[in-house]
Amino acid sequence: MNPLPETSATYEISFSVNGEVKKVFALPMERLLDVLRNDLKLTGTKEGCGEGECGSCSVLLDGMLVNSCLVPVAQANGATVVTIEGISVHAKMKYLQEAFLECGGAQCGICTPGMILAAVHLLEKKPEPALADIREGLAGNLCRCTGYMQIFEAVTNAARRKVTK
């Protein structure tokens, strides 16, 4: 019942990342963010503030949107993780990508992976979100260049496409 050693030595973490079982040797208190970027070379997940305020490092952990900078990797042992790389095959991704392009929802791109993850998480729960839902769903994702209106518009349009098509 104790899968983890009581030392700070590296040990094997096994989890599903973007649909594939991955095994990495890591220290239990390494941040999930660092293991994804450094060990698994999944650099689509960005580090912004590193303290859970900006949402750049958003991933889905067992289907829930989380800030991967606040997750010790030991807590991801046995879990299912989806990053921006894995979301590219998601059914809603095509619509979101088109809408972000059309509405100018991305500029420097640092916040974009997190915005997309938060938008997917929202649309899965609320396929037809009101603007207030979109604002709330993306409130934990900060953008310092694009401006939020284009991003909200992109998510609105993506949701509409999903419904009409």
Add this chain to the structure above:
Amino acid sequence: MRADPAEYRLVSPGNLQAVLSLMASEPAQWLPIAGGTDVMVLYSAGKLPNRKLLNIWNIPELRQIEVFPDRIRIGAACTYTALRQHEIVSREFPLLATAASWTGGIANQNRGTLGGNIANASPAADSLPALLVYDAEVTLISVRGERRVAYRNFHTDYKQTALAADELIRDISLPRRFSGYISHARKVGARNAQAISKVCLAALGQISNGTIRDVRLAMGSVAPIPLCLTKTERALLGKQIEPSLIDSARRTVAKEIRPIDDIRSTARYRAAVAGNLVAEFLEKLVASETNT
């Protein structure tokens, strides 16, 4: 300076008994970590004093919300998302559901826990005044057994609590007797989303024929601990709500709170806003009667 993960231990016993045994074997050494929304921030900044961490995120009995005829029992590791989604919490404890919706963005609500918020003991935490007015009771558990503490006695001073060195918060119990109350939740911060409060109020009241039959008030960010406004409550109980009462309530509030100047606000501003929030609640109580 960023923390070096090699200097920290994190163990995952996987069940409550094993967690408590470890805490008893080395009291005050093991810091429980659930969703990490407070602990990991300190850790990443290199400011976490503890070197030994104990994973309680994966303990099923800490994640349940149990409904009984007379109360609900919320596992300490229930997330804000779980609170917001729970039908009884939303319907009978709207102040708690509202405070949960104020706490960070969705990603932090998916990880932040009610027990963590209590143990972190920030006087600015938005969900804690709601627990005070709902007359919460916390169950503290250790290998020595369990004990129940009225939540209003839990916080003893700034970041000081009734928790013993080997104890864990197991659950938070709320009596189901407030659904007939008018409730009022109000947070004042620098902006709407995700800002730490300058002042926040949780209030419950009952009124008939303009007279206050019951009133319960608690505030965040106005004292070293989440504060029950017991003097203001006493000054209001049984009184007819009229402008002079509202004026005197403002003064009682200002005398009862102990706000400070800090990076978010000033003591003077907080005192003025605290009085205004209570006044706003009293006006809402009056309006609730005229509307029906």
